[in-house]
Amino acid sequence: MPLYTIHIGIDDTDSLEKSCTTYLASLIVQFLLEDGAIFLDYPNLIRLNPNVPWKTRGNGAVALRVMVNDPEFTFQKILKIVDENSEIESSNPGIVLLKTTQIPSRIKMFGELALYQIVKKRQALQLINEYNGEYEEFGDGRGIIGALAAIGNTLDGDHTFEFLAYRSIKERSRDRGVDSNSVIFMSRETYPRTFNNYDFEVNRVLITPRGPDPVLFGIRGEDPKIVLKAASLIKVSQPIERYMIFRTNQGTNSHLTHKLDLSRLKPYTSGYVIGYVSQLPIIGQGGHVYFKIKNEVGEAWCAVYEPTSRLRKIASLLIVNDLIEVGGGVRRKYAYHPHIINVEYIRVIKLAAKIIYENPTCNKCGKRMVSEGKEKGYSCPYCGFKDKMARKIPKEIPRSLKLGLYLPPAHSQRHLTKPFQRFGLEKNGFTYHLIKDWFGLMNKPFNFINGSFNTSIPLLDIKNT
Ligand SMILES: [Zn+2]
Incomplete structure (x- = not known):
């Protein structure tokens, strides 16, 4: 022995x-x-x-x-x-x-x-x-x-x-x-x-x-x-x-167990952060999707890159005030842009209500009215009814995004990425x-x-x- x-x-x-x-x-x-x-x-x-x-x-x-x-x-x-x-x-x-x-x-x-x-x-x-x-x-x-x-x-x-x-x-x-x-x-x-x-x-x-x-x-x-x-x-x-x-x-996912501090992101660290989407996603060069996440300590840009196409699609459906968790790595800061979190997964925790504003409908005939100009109310193009007090009506529309965890497809996952089936x-x-x-x-x-x-x-x- x-x-x-x-x-x-x-x-x-x-x-x-x-x-x-x-x-x-x-x-x-x-x-x-x-x-x-x-x-x-x-x-x-x-x-x-x-x-x-x-x-x-x-x-x-x-x-x-x-x-x-x-x-x-x-x-x-x-x-x-x-x-x-x-x-x-x-x-x-x-x-x-x-x-x-x-x-x-x-x-x-x-x-x-x-x-x-x-x-x-x-x-x-x-x-x-x-x-x-x-x-x-x-x-x-x-x-x-x-x-x-x-x-x-x-x-x-x-x-x-x-x-x-x-x-x-x-x-x-x-x-x-x-x-x-x-x-x-x-x-x-x-x-x-x-x-x-x-x-x-x-x-x-x-x-x-x-x-x-x-x-x-x-x-x-x-x-x-x-x-x-x-x-x-x-x-x-x-x-x-x-x-x-x-x-x-x-x-x-053993590289993502550590919580990232949005008030002082350190380049090349990996981890996760929970926060609200604070900037509507924008699509940059090459189809990369960028949005901002914010919590009680700070705010940072997140980037979802081209190869992870499925994740890009999900990211582009986010709206301001969605509560999410993202995991990923912090890219180093350059003169022309701040630290960015390269997103490896997104967990949608809570969806914000998506509200659109519509013109009011006519009290007489029920058709959609048109604006008479700023602060001047609405009129009906069908029956001529006018309503000086009418305002746009908020309407909640259903979200196409669902709660849950989103990962890149298997071929673009990292060695460390925990696949769905392992949960x-x-x-x-x-x-x-x-x-x-x-x-x-x-x-x-x-x-x-x-x-x-x-x-x-x-x-x-x-x-x-
Ligand atoms: Zn009418």
Whole structure:
């Protein structure tokens, strides 16, 4: 039985082209398993504040929580793996190792801040030193921030799982060959316990990244068994080199739990705010919709951008005094415009009455009268009746907008966006239990089309008790 509990944080602030952090993590996991480490949790994939300007595509970092015999040997070995396998010229990996059974609360706090704010490398280094951690930085060293933040995010509350299948280097420039019908079938078969597999509105497969990265496909869901089952239903022509199941904060809105302060919006923070619409939506260049929200502490512009077409339509139906909640990220201030909240969701809480003013009707014949001029009353063009005292009549017209939550369509949701189907499925913590086949290496090219996915074939006999 290994003696030491360690937490390893990995963040490869990689090039925009190749998302390698999770793949790199899988190589480290392979080493750890072969070395006899005991995993205390699934590898954690933590998506950090998506509204920071220097993020990578998904801004994801990984934490591994294991028991080992020799932390120093383990750390050196991991550094070697990173050095040999990450694309150092285009990325800035950071690796942090912390020896502790309990994550100190200040590191948890750091991890939480990194979900919705800008955190500094200096703060990360300070904490690592304070708790006798070790770290190694490559490139500009920014990866240290995400690496420590991942360690700090222990996913004690809501969380989801993702099955990630990887392909080998030689396959990466070729088409993945994921059969979209199998994705549709899988999606229906496992609903509502997997999510964002397929966008039925635009007929698009969502489980595959675009571009030449090592990820063959990824399936998100509520528990490890369902994502494993879902993966077995996917027909794909490229061989799977390896796969791994992560526990993650994807699909939990964990970046939006913090309340934004309208009196002093900080750029690049994420969060939510409740208030009244204080400026009728206007449609700007490119179809972007802008409106203002106001509450007891301040007022701010909100912007809903082009790709989230459904949300733009909803935003354009808002009127002054509608009570709403918006979630999103604060864009930095420029000379020519103030801070703007980039809207990720809108919740309509209460609708204001929409009033229009109509000319009065004629007392004699009932037809609509016409104005005689300002303050001069109305006259009837049909029977000639005049009424000096008549005024416009307010009329409430029905709203086409309904109360409720509005999200962008699945294909333009962020990793962290909580999809509709997850509301009500939130979890409260994690009881230690790892399923047998959470990690697998395929020793030979394996074709899903030619057979069902047999999870007993992983090379490694993984024992976690
Ligand atoms: Zn009349």
